[in-house]
């Protein structure tokens with residue numbers, strides 16, 4: 001399984017403002033989420049990201065199996081073909097997708113779930129859309145925890161006059 005983490009970030013590493021707002025990312029970043037999840041056929045997110053996506057009207061993402069990781073009982077009113085709500089561990093989510101025939105897992109945050117996947121050594125590639133913004137307080141791309149990971153830069157791309165995309169491979 002190849003796991004790709006895709007995130008829009010402020011230049012100081014936040015994926016949302018302190019109140020959870022991540023509406024400040026570019027159209028190109030949003031397009032990246034749609035295209036990446038379509039290509040992979042799935043999109044995996046934590047509960048807080050699901051709630052934020054619901055609020056913004058993005059959930060469920062089309063053309064992909066949407067997986068929400070939570071311990072909460074959330075009613076699945078979209079049907080099992082489109083949405084899966086689960087309390088499985090990151091390893092088990094990856095295994096489940098493999099069993100369903102997926103080759104790529106498209107991880108869409110947020111910071112807490114990203115850290116869980118990273119600590120379990122499940123992330124292979126990272127795309128960062130670096131947006132031209134700094135705010136002093138917010139939700140970091142990786143929730144605080146003790147881990148360290150080395151990366152290899154694969155490609156940089158300018159998405160628009162102000163946004164740069166960094167594509168990394170995670171060193172094993």
Ligand SMILES: NC(=O)c1ccc[n+]([C@@H]2O[C@H](COP(=O)([O-])OP(=O)(O)OC[C@H]3O[C@@H](n4cnc5c(N)ncnc54)[C@H](OP(=O)(O)O)[C@@H]3O)[C@@H](O)[C@H]2O)c1
Pocket residue numbers: 006007008009014015016019020021022025045046047048049050052053069070071072087089090108109110111112113114116139143
């Ligand atoms: N800029 C971007 O590209 C981008 C992308 C995605 C999200 N975001 C933003 O990020 C924010 C959410 O990030 P977040 O860090 O607060 O939360 P998160 O990672 O989206 O969700 C965390 C929640 O997921 C559940 N969970 C279940 N299993 C877990 C596990 N193994 N590891 C971690 N969490 C697990 C837990 O909920 P239960 O207590 O219910 O189990 C946990 O409280 C939102 O504001 C969203 O807008 C931004």
